[in-house]
Amino acid sequence: MSDYNFAYLDEQTKRMIRRALLKAVAVPGYQVPFASREMPMPYGWGTGGVQVTAACLTPEDTLKVIDQGADDTTNAVSIRKFFQRTAGVAVTERTSEASVIQTRHRIPETPLTEGQILVYQVPIPEPLRFLEPRETETRRMHALEEYGLMHVKLYEDIAKNGAIATSYAYPVKVEGRYVMDPSPIPKFDNPKLSGTPALQLFGAGREQRIYAIPPHTQVISLDFEDYPFEATKAPHPCDLCGDDGSYLDEVITDDAGGRMFVCSDTDHCESRRAAGHRGRMSPKENAA
Amino acid sequence: MAMITVDKVSKGFTLHNQGGVSLTVMRGASLSVAPGECVGLIGASGSGKSTLMRMIWGNYRTDGGSIRVGDVEVARAEPRRIIALRRGTLGYVSQFLRVVPRVPTLDVVAEPLRDLGMDAATARTRAAAMLTRLNIPERLWSLSPTTFSGGEQQRVNIARGFIHGWPALLLDEPTASLDAGNRAVVLELIREARDRGAAILGIFHDEDARAQVCDRVVDVTRFSAAA
Amino acid sequence: MSDTPLLTVEGITKTYGGRIGCAVVAFDLWPGEVMGIVGESGSGKSTLLGCLAGHLSPDAGRVVFDTRADGPRDVLAMSEPERRMLGRTDWAFVHQNPRDGLRMGVSAGGNVGERLMAVGARHYGQIRDQALDWLDRVEIAGDRIDDRPRQFSGGMQQRLQIARNLVNGPRLVFMDEPTGGLDVSVQARLLDLLRGLVRQMGLSAVIVTHDLAVVRLLADRLMVMKGGHVVEQGLTDQVLDDPQHAYTQLLVSSVLQV
Numbered sequence: 001m002s003d004y005n006f007a008y009l010d011e012q013t014k015r016m017i018r019r020a021l022l023k024a025v026a027v028p029g030y031q032v033p034f035a036s037r038e039m040p041m042p043y044g045w046g047t048g049g050v051q052v053t054a055a056c057l058t059p060e061d062t063l064k065v066i067d068q069g070a071d072d073t074t075n076a077v078s079i080r081k082f083f084q085r086t087a088g089v090a091v092t093e094r095t096s097e098a099s100v101i102q103t104r105h106r107i108p109e110t111p112l113t114e115g116q117i118l119v120y121q122v123p124i125p126e127p128l129r130f131l132e133p134r135e136t137e138t139r140r141m142h143a144l145e146e147y148g149l150m151h152v153k154l155y156e157d158i159a160k161n162g163a164i165a166t167s168y169a170y171p172v173k174v175e176g177r178y179v180m181d182p183s184p185i186p187k188f189d190n191p192k193l194s195g196t197p198a199l200q201l202f203g204a205g206r207e208q209r210i211y212a213i214p215p216h217t218q219v220i221s222l223d224f225e226d227y228p229f230e231a232t233k234a235p236h237p238c239d240l241c242g243d244d245g246s247y248l249d250e251v252i253t254d255d256a257g258g259r260m261f262v263c264s265d266t267d268h269c270e271s272r273r274a275a276g277h278r279g280r281m282s283p284k285e286n287a288a
Numbered sequence: 289m290a291m292i293t294v295d296k297v298s299k300g301f302t303l304h305n306q307g308g309v310s311l312t313v314m315r316g317a318s319l320s321v322a323p324g325e326c327v328g329l330i331g332a333s334g335s336g337k338s339t340l341m342r343m344i345w346g347n348y349r350t351d352g353g354s355i356r357v358g359d360v361e362v363a364r365a366e367p368r369r370i371i372a373l374r375r376g377t378l379g380y381v382s383q384f385l386r387v388v389p390r391v392p393t394l395d396v397v398a399e400p401l402r403d404l405g406m407d408a409a410t411a412r413t414r415a416a417a418m419l420t421r422l423n424i425p426e427r428l429w430s431l432s433p434t435t436f437s438g439g440e441q442q443r444v445n446i447a448r449g450f451i452h453g454w455p456a457l458l459l460d461e462p463t464a465s466l467d468a469g470n471r472a473v474v475l476e477l478i479r480e481a482r483d484r485g486a487a488i489l490g491i492f493h494d495e496d497a498r499a500q501v502c503d504r505v506v507d508v509t510r511f512s513a514a515a
Numbered sequence: 516m517s518d519t520p521l522l523t524v525e526g527i528t529k530t531y532g533g534r535i536g537c538a539v540v541a542f543d544l545w546p547g548e549v550m551g552i553v554g555e556s557g558s559g560k561s562t563l564l565g566c567l568a569g570h571l572s573p574d575a576g577r578v579v580f581d582t583r584a585d586g587p588r589d590v591l592a593m594s595e596p597e598r599r600m601l602g603r604t605d606w607a608f609v610h611q612n613p614r615d616g617l618r619m620g621v622s623a624g625g626n627v628g629e630r631l632m633a634v635g636a637r638h639y640g641q642i643r644d645q646a647l648d649w650l651d652r653v654e655i656a657g658d659r660i661d662d663r664p665r666q667f668s669g670g671m672q673q674r675l676q677i678a679r680n681l682v683n684g685p686r687l688v689f690m691d692e693p694t695g696g697l698d699v700s701v702q703a704r705l706l707d708l709l710r711g712l713v714r715q716m717g718l719s720a721v722i723v724t725h726d727l728a729v730v731r732l733l734a735d736r737l738m739v740m741k742g743g744h745v746v747e748q749g750l751t752d753q754v755l756d757d758p759q760h761a762y763t764q765l766l767v768s769s770v771l772q773v
Contacts, residue, residue: 146603151632152628159643
C-alpha cells in the first residue's frame with residue numbers, strides 16, 4: 001500500500017463526488033455539476049471516470065478497466081495500475097468477475113448483472129453542444145425539455161447521408177425526460193444502455209459534470225418514424241472467435257489490402273476462444 | 289337612404305415645419321349620394337374637390353362634422369373599420385397607381401378580389417376579362433404596371449377600381465389621359481356601376497363625360513373656407 | 516369582424532437607467548392586421564418590439580395575447596416555459612440580420628424544419644415535404660434544400676428566415692427591419708412575398724422599420740415614435756398623407772422622391 005489516501009482522492013472530495021452521484025442517480029440523465037479535481041493524468045485520459053471510480057471503490061471491489069473494449073491498451077493499463085497502487089484493489093480482465101468496470105467508448109459484450117457498476121469516461125457531456133454553443137441556453141433547453149434541436153441534427157444527417165450516419169455518441173432520451181450523450185460508445189451499444197440491472201455512471205472531468213442511468217432505466221435512442229434507430233456493426237463474424245454478434249474492430253494486416261475483423265471486447269473474444277470457438281483466421285491448431 | 293353622406297365637414301392643415309401656419313381649407317361641406325346615383329364634384333383647381341374625396345376615402349383626417357359611408361362613420365372610425373370598408377364597400381379610382389414594383393399587372397387588378405377571399409384562378413380570370421375590356425394587350429399582363437405609359441397605368445387603375453361591385457365608388461378623374469375609345473369604355477363602366485345601384489362620386493374635368501354620366505353636380509367652391 | 520384583439524398592449528415602459536427607452540405605449544392589434552412602427556434610430560421602436568416579443572423585460576405594462584387555449588393572457592406574467600412555447604408556436608420573430616434568425620451551420624431544410632420538430636414532428640419525409648413546400652412559397656429552388664444559408668444571397672437568407680418562422684402557422688409575427696440591408700430590387704420582391712403570405716395566412720404582424728415605403732406597402736396601421744413616445748398613430752395612408760404631428764410631417768417631407 002502507498003502513502004496515498006485510499007483510491008488517491010481525499011475523503012472530502014470523494015464525499016463531494018458521491019453527493020453528485022446520488023443526485024445524478026435520483027435524476028436519471030441530468031448533468032450534475034461537480035468540482036472536478038486535477039488528476040495525475042491529462043484531460044482526455046479519463047479524469048472524470050477516474051474520479052467517479054475513486055468515489056465508488058471499496059477495498060473489497062474487483063476492478064476492470066477497458067479502453068475501446070480492450071483491457072490491454074495504454075489507457076486501460078495505466079488506469080488499472082493507478083488504482084492497484086493507490087487503492088490496492090483486486091483487478092481482473094473478466095467482465096463477469098468485476099464489481100466496478102471503468103470504460104472508454106464501449107459496453108462489454110457480456111451482459112452486466114445486478115451489483116455491478118459501469119463507469120464511463122465522457123469527453124463532452126452536452127448532447128446539444130454542437131448545435132447550440134451557449135451553455136446557458138442548453139441548460140435552459142434541458143430544463144424546459146426543448147429537444148427539437150436534437151432532431152435537427154438527425155435530420156441533417158439523413159439529408160446529407162441518406163440515413164442517420166451518427167455512429168457513436170448517439171443521443172438518447174432517459175426515462176422519457178432528459179436527452180443525454182451516452183459518451184462516444186458505438187451506437188451498436190445503445191440498446192445495452194436500457195434496462196440493464198447494473199448501475200451506469202458517467203464522469204466528465206474537464207467539463208465537470210456527472211450523470212447516471214440507474215438500474216432498470218428505460219433509455220431510448222432518438223430517431224424518426226421513417227428512419228428508425230438501427231444498432232449497426234461491420235457485417236462480418238470475428239476472424240478469431242467466429243462470433244457474428246459482437247462489435248468488431250477492423251485491423252489492417254498488410255499494405256496489399258489484407259485486413260481482419262476482430263472483437264473489440266478482448267475478454268469476450270478470449271473467453272470464446274477458450275471455449276473452443278474458432279474464426280476464419282485463427283492459428284492452425286498444433287498437434288491436436 | 290343615402291349611401292354616402294357628408295355633413296358639415298371642415299378641414300384644415302397645420303404646417304409645423306413652415307412656421308406652424310394653419311390653413312383652413314374647407315368649412316360646412318355637406319352632400320349626399322344615393323344608391324344608383326352619380327354625383328360630380330365641380331369647382332376650380334384648389335377648391336377642395338380632391339381633399340373632400342380623400343376625406344371620404346379616409347385618407348385625410350376630418351377635423352369637424354361627419355362622413356358616413358354605408359354604416360361606417362369614416363371621420364371617427366378605427367383603422368380596421370376603414371380597411372374593411374375599403375375592402376368590401378367603398379371603391380376608389382385615384383389618379384396614381386401605387387403598387388409593389390414587381391407584381392404582374394394581372395395580379396394587381398385581381399388583388400381586391402383576392403382580398404375578399406376569392407381563389408386566385410377565378411380572380412385572375414375576372415381580371416383578365418377587365419383588362420381585355422380596357423384594351424391592355426395580353427403581352428403586358430405578366431409585367432409590372434410600373435413600367436407602363438401614363439395612359440396604360442391609368443387603365444390598370446380603372447380595371448382595379450371596377451373589378452369588384454363596390455356599392456360606393458369614388459372616381460378621381462377617371463377619363464383623364466385616355467383616348468376616345470378607352471374613354472367610352474370607362475364611361476360605360478361607370479354607367480353599368482350606377483345601373484347596378486352603386487353610389488358614385490366623381491371628379492370629371494372632362495365636361496362632356498360629366499354630362500354623360502352625372503345625374504347632378506355639386507360645386508365645392510361654396511364649401512371653400514376662403515369663400 | 517372579431518371583437519377580441521389578438522394583442523393588447525398597455526402602458527409599456529422601459530428605461531435604461533435614467534434614459535427613456537419607450538414610455539407608456541399602448542395599442543390593440545386585431546387579427547389579420549399589420550401594424551408598422553416607424554421612427555428614427557433611437558426613437559424606441561426596437562426597444563418596444565423587444566418588450567413585446569419578450570426579448571426585453573419592460574419596467575411596467577402588460578402585453579395581453581389572445582391565446583388559443585385560454586383566451587387573453589398577459590404574456591409578461593406567463594412562466595418561461597409557456598412564453599417560450601408561444602415563441603415556437605403562435606409567435607414568430609423575423610430579425611433584420613438573417614444571421615440572428617437562422618442557424619448558419621444547418622441546411623435550409625433543417626432551418627425550416629426546426630419549428631416542426633420543436634413541437635414534436637418525428638417523420639423525416641413529412642418534415643422534408645413541408646420544408647420543400649415552404650422553400651417554394653418563398654421562392655427558393657427545391658434543389659437548394661440541403662445547402663447551408665451561408666451559400667445563399669442576402670435576399671435568399673431573409674426569405675429562408677421567413678419560411679422558417681411561418682412554417683407552423685403562427686398567428687403573430689414580429690419583424691425588425693425585415694428589408695433592411697437588402698438591395699431595393701430584392702426588397703420589392705420580399706415585400707410582395709410578405710404581403711401575399713400575410714393575406715393567405717391571415718397573419719397579424721408588427722413591423723419595425725425606418726423605411727416609409729415599406730410601411731406604406733405592408734402596414735394597415737402606423738405608429739410614429741420619437742424619443743420613446745408615440746407621437747401619432749392611425750391608418751397608414753392617413754398618417755403618411757395627412758400627418759398631424761410636427762415630427763411626422765418632417766419625417767414624411769424628408770423622404771427623397773425618385
